[in-house]
Amino acid sequence: MSPFPNARWLRRLSLAILVSSSAAVAAVAFAAERTRVSFPKDLDKLVHYTTVKRGNSTEQILTTQAAIDAVRSGREIPAGTHFVLADYRDGKVFRYFVMEKGEGWGADYDARRRTGDWHFQAFKPDRSVTMAENPARCQSCHQSRGSESFLYTFDELKRP
Secondary structure, three states, X not given: OOOOOXXXXXXXXXXXXXXXXXXXXXXXXXXXXXXXXXXXXXXXHOEEEEEEEEOOEXXXXXXXXXXXXXXXXXXXXXXXXXXXXXXXXXXEEEEEEEEEEOXXXXXXXXXXXXXXXXXXXXXXXXXXXXXOOOHHHHHHHHHHHHHHOOOOOHHHHHOO
């Protein structure tokens, strides 16, 4: 006889917790993905063009001078361009979000998910890829900005 008044119920509860925990871990493990984005080798050569403050986060946004020049002259942003959002919290880098454009990269995704030829990736402060952030989430938001090269800060790029 079990020391617990309802051992069968306790076993079922334990099994339910195990199954739901496994499903949650599997969902997290498959939510994020690696993309073609590389962390820019010369981050210090990128140009800071705007700052966005959200709650306790200060986002410094950077890109190449070539991208800024292209937008200001009405040309397409060239393949090979990086945009970096450095998310600072308490004065330190908390994470980086990077958009990179590659020739033909849009074909990697179903048409419903595409953002032109842009790919997205999140990076830890040490600049290694983080799988805790899902690039598909970035794509889904940036899709609404197709007429602005998929950028939320397109207008800021135009400012001298």
